[in-house]
Amino acid sequence: MIVTGAFTGAVFTFQSYAKFKEFGFETTVGAVVSVALCRELGPVLAGLMVAGRVGAAMAADIGTMKVTEQVDALRVMGVHPVDYLVLPRFLAMMISMPFLVAESISFGLIASYMVTSFGYDMPSAWYLTHMIDHTNMEDLIIGMIKGFVFGMIITLISCHQGLAAENGAVGVGTGTTNAVVISSLVLLIVNFFLSILLNYIFPIGSV
Amino acid sequence: MAAPASSPTPSNDADVFIELRDVHKRFGKQEILCGINLTLKHGETLCLIGPSGEGKTVTMKHIIGLIRPDSGDVFVGGMHVNKLKDREMAPIRQKVSMLFQGAALFDRMTVEENVAFPLIESGVRDKAEVKRRVLEALEAVDLAEHLEKYPPALSGGMRKRTGIARAIICRSECILYDEPNSGLDPIGSDIIDQMILRMQKRFGVTSIIVTHDMRSIFKIANRVAMLYRGKIHFLGTPDEIRASPDPIVQNFINGRSDVTG
Numbered sequence: 001m002i003v004t005g006a007f008t009g010a011v012f013t014f015q016s017y018a019k020f021k022e023f024g025f026e027t028t029v030g031a032v033v034s035v036a037l038c039r040e041l042g043p044v045l046a047g048l049m050v051a052g053r054v055g056a057a058m059a060a061d062i063g064t065m066k067v068t069e070q071v072d073a074l075r076v077m078g079v080h081p082v083d084y085l086v087l088p089r090f091l092a093m094m095i096s097m098p099f100l101v102a103e104s105i106s107f108g109l110i111a112s113y114m115v116t117s118f119g120y121d122m123p124s125a126w127y128l129t130h131m132i133d134h135t136n137m138e139d140l141i142i143g144m145i146k147g148f149v150f151g152m153i154i155t156l157i158s159c160h161q162g163l164a165a166e167n168g169a170v171g172v173g174t175g176t177t178n179a180v181v182i183s184s185l186v187l188l189i190v191n192f193f194l195s196i197l198l199n200y201i202f203p204i205g206s207v
Numbered sequence: 208m209a210a211p212a213s214s215p216t217p218s219n220d221a222d223v224f225i226e227l228r229d230v231h232k233r234f235g236k237q238e239i240l241c242g243i244n245l246t247l248k249h250g251e252t253l254c255l256i257g258p259s260g261e262g263k264t265v266t267m268k269h270i271i272g273l274i275r276p277d278s279g280d281v282f283v284g285g286m287h288v289n290k291l292k293d294r295e296m297a298p299i300r301q302k303v304s305m306l307f308q309g310a311a312l313f314d315r316m317t318v319e320e321n322v323a324f325p326l327i328e329s330g331v332r333d334k335a336e337v338k339r340r341v342l343e344a345l346e347a348v349d350l351a352e353h354l355e356k357y358p359p360a361l362s363g364g365m366r367k368r369t370g371i372a373r374a375i376i377c378r379s380e381c382i383l384y385d386e387p388n389s390g391l392d393p394i395g396s397d398i399i400d401q402m403i404l405r406m407q408k409r410f411g412v413t414s415i416i417v418t419h420d421m422r423s424i425f426k427i428a429n430r431v432a433m434l435y436r437g438k439i440h441f442l443g444t445p446d447e448i449r450a451s452p453d454p455i456v457q458n459f460i461n462g463r464s465d466v467t468g
């Protein structure tokens with residue numbers, strides 16, 4: 001999470017700085033990078049990483065329980081598998097996802113700041129002022145909302161893939177792969193529509 | 208085909224506990240059960256035998272509502288199992304517990320936690336009481352000194368016995384055992400047979416036992432049902448099955464195949 005956030009922040013800064021310099025806008029890099037990280041890159045990167053790590057683990061875990069009849073054993077003991085296996089994961093994800101998004105954004109910004117102030121000789125005060133001036137609470141809220149929604153998508157898809165697993169270890173494998181692939185795709189698609197919706201609610205640049 | 212005027216009702220006989228009525232089940236093209244009829248009275252011990260892959264496990268899973276029949280009806284304790292929704296199964300699950308053929312232990316829990324799980328879920332919260340009952344159940348299967356082990360670290364027979372302890376701990380009215388003595392040595396197998404007998408005598412437990420072990424059938428069964436080609440091919444007491452003239456039955460219980468060497 002830290003690494004992806006940081007390096008994306010860094011590379012994004014590096015590229016946009018070069019281009020912005022042509023137009024003499026280089027001081028606004030901080031603002032652009034920050035808004036982009038909050039609204040798009042932070043939540044999406046966090047989501048993709050979580051889909052790969054946590055989603056895969058969920059699908060593999062629950063899938064293994066399914067094919068070894070542990071899920072049936074739960075049912076037989078009067079415990080509904082959704083209550084016992086899905087609900088706690090759902091809650092854990094809803095709580096942790098906003099923190100992971102925040103982490104991804106923070107390290108992206110730190111990396112970006114370091115690139116501009118040490119890599120290019122831009123006074124760091126400019127970067128900070130522009131960044132703080134142009135990043136609103138709304139941008140952060142958008143990031144958090146997206147993180148929240150992505151967390152739900154990942155949990156639902158991964159747990160479903162786990163519970164649907166059949167045919168032994170092979171089924172667990174395909175379920176796990178499917179969980180990551182489907183979660184990532186759905187996440188990217190939902191992100192697009194969520195961006196439209198949230199930009200409508202919290203228009204960019206309004207103060 | 209005309210629809211039945213009213214939904215089927217369980218038998219009026221108060222003694223009847225489990226009733227399967229013309230149960231059909233197919234998986235894909237393969238027809239597994241083609242009209243199973245079976246009734247079990249309270250406190251009865253039935254052994255279910257039959258060739259491998261004939262649907263013994265599938266039959267058991269119908270009784271506990273893990274599999275729904277394509278047609279036919281399953282009644283347990285007066286409840287119409289195959290008409291219940293997933294979340295309405297709780298009363299069935301309180302009355303009936305099951306040992307899975309592969310034990311189906313929870314890998315993330317120790318032996319002790321596995322055995323305690325159904326008890327805690329059924330509402331027993333007192334820690335000392337849970338501990339006492341867990342030890343009691345594990346002693347009944349001769350496994351009291353492996354409390355802290357995790358299932359992947361157990362031998363096949365130990366896993367099976369842990370599964371048995373987990374199935375008996377709640378003292379359900381009915382216990383379904385899917386091959387309780389496969390994978391056990393003759394002594395271990397006898398310990399389980401004695402335990403099943405004790406459960407029946409002391410608590411009046413109704414049991415269905417899938418087994419291939421003829422010796423334990425003669426020790427524990429009140430009746431034996433043989434599943435063959437998707438139907439109950441034979442139903443009777445252990446003595447009746449031994450005396451049956453039917454060649455399929457005889458070949459099966461004496462372990463004779465038609466293959467000549």
Ligand SMILES: Nc1ncnc2c1ncn2[C@@H]1O[C@H](COP(=O)(O)OP(=O)(O)OP(=O)(O)O)[C@@H](O)[C@H]1O
Pocket residue numbers: 234239257258259260261262263264265266308
């Ligand atoms: N979920 C399922 N999907 C497809 N086929 C299944 C399923 N469960 C069981 N079967 C098929 O049903 C048949 C009966 O299976 P079952 O497990 O009941 O056999 P069994 O009598 O218990 O055999 P064994 O003595 O080897 O345990 C088998 O041919 C099996 O392939």
Ligand SMILES: [Mg+2]
Pocket residue numbers: 263264265308385
């Ligand atoms: Mg079986």
